[in-house]
Amino acid sequence: MKRLNRKGVVFTWITILIFLFAVMVAYIVLDQPMKEIIFPMAQEDFNVSEGQINNMKTIWDMMPFVFAFALFLYGILAALVREPHTGWI
Numbered sequence: 172m173k174r175l176n177r178k179g180v181v182f183t184w185i186t187i188l189i190f191l192f193a194v195m196v197a198y199i200v201l202d203q204p205m206k207e208i209i210f211p212m213a214q215e216d217f218n219v220s221e222g223q224i225n226n227m228k229t230i231w232d233m234m235p236f237v238f239a240f241a242l243f244l245y246g247i248l249a250a251l252v253r254e255p256h257t258g259w260i
Contacts, residue, residue, distance in 0.1 A: 180249075180250045183246055183249045183250060184246055184250075187242045187243075187245065187246045190242060191242055194238055198235045202231075205231055206228070206231075210227065210228060213227075
C-alpha cells in the first residue's frame with residue numbers, strides 16, 4: 172500500500188483553495204444584502220421573531236468559518252488516504 176502521490180495531494184489542495192475562494196466571494200457579495208434586505212424583510216413580511224432572526228444572522232456569520240474548517244479537515248484526510256482504498260492494515 173502506498174500513500175496518495177504528490178500530484179493527487181497538490182490537486183486536492185488546489186481544488187480546496189478554489190472552492191474556498193468561490194465561497195468567500197459569494198459570501199462577501201451576499202453579506203450586505205442578506206443583513207440589510209433579506210433579514211429585515213423576513214422579520215416584517217413573514218412575521219419571524221427577533222430571536223429567530225438573531226439565530227439566522229449567527230448561522231450566516233459563522234457559515235464561512237465552518238465551511239473553511241470542513242474543507243481544511245477534508246484536505247488533511249484526503250492527503251492521508253492510501254491507494255488503493257484498502258484501509259490501513
